[in-house]
Amino acid sequence: MKEQTMSIEIKQTKPRATLSENAFSKWGDTVRKMHPAKRIKMIRGGVKVTLLVGASQYYGISQAKLSKLLGISDATITRKIKSGGNLGPMESERLARIALIETEAEEVFTSPDLAKRWMLEPNLALGEAPLSLLDTDTGADEVRKVLASIAYGGVA
Numbered sequence: 001m002k003e004q005t006m007s008i009e010i011k012q013t014k015p016r017a018t019l020s021e022n023a024f025s026k027w028g029d030t031v032r033k034m035h036p037a038k039r040i041k042m043i044r045g046g047v048k049v050t051l052l053v054g055a056s057q058y059y060g061i062s063q064a065k066l067s068k069l070l071g072i073s074d075a076t077i078t079r080k081i082k083s084g085g086n087l088g089p090m091e092s093e094r095l096a097r098i099a100l101i102e103t104e105a106e107e108v109f110t111s112p113d114l115a116k117r118w119m120l121e122p123n124l125a126l127g128e129a130p131l132s133l134l135d136t137d138t139g140a141d142e143v144r145k146v147l148a149s150i151a152y153g154g155v156a
Contacts, residue, residue: 024054025112028099043093046086051095052077059120059131069135070094098134101143105130108151125149 027047031039052070056063067077070091080087087095105115119131125146126133133139 022054024051024058024099027051027054028103031096031099032103039096043096044089045092046088047092047095049077049080049085049087052087052091053081055095055098059116061120069098069132071135094135097140098131101130101134101140101147104144104147108147 031042034042052066053063056066059066063077064074067074070087071094072087072091079085086092102115102119105118106112109115109118120129122129123146126142130143130146133143
C-alpha cells in the first residue's frame with residue numbers, strides 16, 4: 001500500500017494580521033489555559049467555523065487543505081461559513097489540537113513566526129510538516145516528542 005503524505009503549501013503572508021487570524025491565535029492561548037472539563041464541553045458543543053478561517057489565514061494555507069486536515073469536506077465548510085455555523089466535535093477537537101500544539105511550538109521557539117514556520121516546513125525527524133500530522137492523536141504525539149527534544153536538547 002502506498003503511503004500518502006499531505007504537503008502544506010505556504011502562501012505569501014500578509015504584513016498585517018486579519019481579525020480572524022488574530023482570533024485563532026488568541027483562541028489557541030485560551031484553549032491552552034482552559035480546564036480540561038471546560039475544553040471537553042467546548043469541543044462537544046462545536047467551535048465557530050470562523051476559527052477555521054482564521055487558522056487558514058494564520059498558516060497561509062487554503063481552507064481546502066485545512067478542511068482536509070480536519071476531516072471535513074469543502075462543501076460542508078462552505079455551507080457552514082455561509083450559515084455562520086459551528087464545526088462538529090471531531091473537527092473542533094482537531095482544530096483545538098492544532099491550536100494547542102502551535103502554542104507549545106511558540107513556547108519552544110519563543111516566537112510565533114518561528115513556530116509557524118516550523119509547523120509548515122517538512123521535518124526530517126517526522127518525515128513531513130508537523131501541521132500535516134495533526135489529524136491523528138498518534139501524529140500529534142510524535143510532533144510533541146520532537147518539540148520536547150528541541151526544548152530539552154535531545155535529537156530532533
